[in-house]
Amino acid sequence: MMINPVLLIAIPLGLAFIAVVFKKLQGWILAIGVAANAFLVFFVEKGETAIGGFKLPFAISLVLDDFSFIGVILVNVLTLAAVAVAFRKTEKYVPVILAGLAGLNGMVLTGDMFNLFVFMEITAISAYILSSEGRKPEQSFNYLVIGSIGSVLYLLGLILIYGQTGTLNMSLMAEKSALIGQAAMVLPLVLIFAGIAVEAKLLPMSGWVRGVLGNSNALTGVMFASVYSSAALMVFGRVFSQVLIPGTTAGVIIIVIALLTFAAGQVSAFRSKSLRQVLLYSSIAQSGLAAALFATGFVFPAVLVIINNAAGKMIMFSTAGNLEEKYGTDDYVGLGGAFVRNMPAGVAFTIAALSLTGLPLVFGFYAKLNVLAAYLNQGTFFVPAVVLAGTIIEGAYFIRILIKLWAPGKEGEWADADQSVGEKKIFNPAGTVVVILVTLLIILSGFLPDSVGKLVAPGGGLLGDEGPSISLTMEKGGDQ
Amino acid sequence: MIKFASLLLIIIGLYGILSTRNVIKILVGINVMEIGINVFIIAMGFVNDGAAPILSVDNPVNVLKFVDPVAQALVLTSIVIGLGITALGLVFARKIHKKYGTYDLSETGGES
Numbered sequence: 001m002m003i004n005p006v007l008l009i010a011i012p013l014g015l016a017f018i019a020v021v022f023k024k025l026q027g028w029i030l031a032i033g034v035a036a037n038a039f040l041v042f043f044v045e046k047g048e049t050a051i052g053g054f055k056l057p058f059a060i061s062l063v064l065d066d067f068s069f070i071g072v073i074l075v076n077v078l079t080l081a082a083v084a085v086a087f088r089k090t091e092k093y094v095p096v097i098l099a100g101l102a103g104l105n106g107m108v109l110t111g112d113m114f115n116l117f118v119f120m121e122i123t124a125i126s127a128y129i130l131s132s133e134g135r136k137p138e139q140s141f142n143y144l145v146i147g148s149i150g151s152v153l154y155l156l157g158l159i160l161i162y163g164q165t166g167t168l169n170m171s172l173m174a175e176k177s178a179l180i181g182q183a184a185m186v187l188p189l190v191l192i193f194a195g196i197a198v199e200a201k202l203l204p205m206s207g208w209v210r211g212v213l214g215n216s217n218a219l220t221g222v223m224f225a226s227v228y229s230s231a232a233l234m235v236f237g238r239v240f241s242q243v244l245i246p247g248t249t250a251g252v253i254i255i256v257i258a259l260l261t262f263a264a265g266q267v268s269a270f271r272s273k274s275l276r277q278v279l280l281y282s283s284i285a286q287s288g289l290a291a292a293l294f295a296t297g298f299v300f301p302a303v304l305v306i307i308n309n310a311a312g313k314m315i316m317f318s319t320a321g322n323l324e325e326k327y328g329t330d331d332y333v334g335l336g337g338a339f340v341r342n343m344p345a346g347v348a349f350t351i352a353a354l355s356l357t358g359l360p361l362v363f364g365f366y367a368k369l370n371v372l373a374a375y376l377n378q379g380t381f382f383v384p385a386v387v388l389a390g391t392i393i394e395g396a397y398f399i400r401i402l403i404k405l406w407a408p409g410k411e412g413e414w415a416d417a418d419q420s421v422g423e424k425k426i427f428n429p430a431g432t433v434v435v436i437l438v439t440l441l442i443i444l445s446g447f448l449p450d451s452v453g454k455l456v457a458p459g460g461g462l463l464g465d466e467g468p469s470i471s472l473t474m475e476k477g478g479d480q
Numbered sequence: 481m482i483k484f485a486s487l488l489l490i491i492i493g494l495y496g497i498l499s500t501r502n503v504i505k506i507l508v509g510i511n512v513m514e515i516g517i518n519v520f521i522i523a524m525g526f527v528n529d530g531a532a533p534i535l536s537v538d539n540p541v542n543v544l545k546f547v548d549p550v551a552q553a554l555v556l557t558s559i560v561i562g563l564g565i566t567a568l569g570l571v572f573a574r575k576i577h578k579k580y581g582t583y584d585l586s587e588t589g590g591e592s
Contacts, residue, residue: 121565128568129568137576140572140575144569149513155517155521156490
């Protein structure tokens with residue numbers, strides 16, 4: 001039995017309102033909501049669904065193709081993981097998390113550019129409220145201001161394109177915008193880029209990330225770095241590789257900004273001493289890489305980078321948030337040997353770090369290999385050079401952290417377990433199970449990368465530049 | 481003309497946001513920007529001597545004279561979202577004042 005995709009939005013949204021009324025049952029409502037969505041996502045009907053009783057292209061539509069299918073799986077499964085790892089921290093935020101989940105599903109599924117704006121705003125409002133968990137209202141306010149500027153710029157860009165194409169439907173806009181001269185598209189594209197860049201954590205709109213993620217806990221860290229970030233990048237991919245394909249000028253602008261984001265993120269991560277800061281700058285870098293790939297048209301490797309980053313950051317941010325809570329610091333020098341008596345968390349963190357760096361036998365290797373192969377096949381050598389240089393920096397800072405967290409004591413001396421910072425449990429039992437499951441997935445998909453590849457791109461695309469099949473063209477409905 | 485005026489409003493709002501560290505004034509700046517973009521959207525759908533886009537037998541109107549109803553629907557949604565953002569911004573402003581005793585961001589301490 002297949003279900004209507006609108007249920008992925010309606011169920012959490014309805015439960016969010018119910019949770020406001022039945023405060024005592026909030027925990028159950030959240031658990032049921034996120035679990036139901038994570039289960040139902042595998043039974044959603046593919047294709048384009050018109051909403052509201054109007055005919056396409058006048059109706060708002062939801063599009064579930066291979067691309068958005070990956071998006072909704074990431075969003076729903078990772079939200080379930082985030083809630084399971086930090087269930088106790090969700091107490092005050094049940095309606096917010098559920099409304100956010102509705103917004104995220106809407107963002108990934110929608111086939112209408114204005115509806116995308118509405119869902120982005122719903123998601124953003126839930127994100128602003130979640131960020132207030134960091135007890136730094138000025139940082140949440142800063143995030144709100146940057147988000148508001150971004151949304152006004154997005155709306156301005158969108159309305160300029162609407163003025164030229166006369167439609168808000170993505171598939172029709174894709175057809176009509178292809179006929180418009182490149183010069184007329186540069187300004188709207190740059191404005192829309194600025195709007196999406198806020199949630200996607202791309203320069204110059206990523207100013208909020210340090211304040212918000214730098215003060216995150218096991219719940220908010222995973223939500224921002226894994227769930228919101230993945231959805232925003234999938235939207236970036238939808239818009240810039242399928243709807244409004246940038247011409248030469250706009251393409252160069254976006255790719256240069258994305259690569260600068262990647263490079264600046266890696267360098268800033270290398271210079272940071274706090275664990276969460278290293279991770280947040282690493283997230284910015286990964287976003288930059290995925291955005292550069294999308295803007296070049298390499299959808300398949302970009303989706304692999306997003307999956308790799310989402311899985312890795314889920315483990316790492318939940319570990320970092322819990323470490324800070326248990327030991328009162330997230331300066332990794334002060335956390336020497338924290339993993340010695342926390343083997344499951346330590347091993348999971350290590351595997352996630354290796355996967356993000358792109359070492360063999362884990363999923364990240366397959367992702368990085370595809371990134372490099374895509375550019376080298378095209379005959380571009382500059383970008384692979386930047387990616388490799390970034391990877392070396394990435395490897396350096398992750399190894400530095402791993403050494404500190406596994407081996408207490410001074411450099412050059414024998415590390416003894418007694419020198420470690422303590423033996424407080426990093427995860428609760430449910431958290432440990434979730435983290436181990438995600439780690440096993442990273443390892444398994446490292447050994448069987450083709451199966452993940454086929455999930456991302458059933459029509460091929462392994463080690464190539466063909467993306468997931470896309471059904472944004474109304475009449476065709478199926479694969480393009 | 482209205483389009484240029486609305487773009488000017490957006491720029492004034494942006495200047496307001498960037499030139500002050502007072503939380504309330506920043507929120508006013510955001511609102512000015514939002515009004516600017518809303519007027520711009522309405523101006524995009526404007527038709528000189530236009531009519532409301534309602535087809536009726538009693539009052540036949542040249543379809544080409546209809547103003548764009550999509551733009552108006554968008555603005556309604558955009559206004560509601562703007563209201564939500566402003567309300568949330570004011571909550572944060574209140575929290576900042578409660579914690580630091582000031583609305584001035586430059587007096588709230590360090591960056592992180």
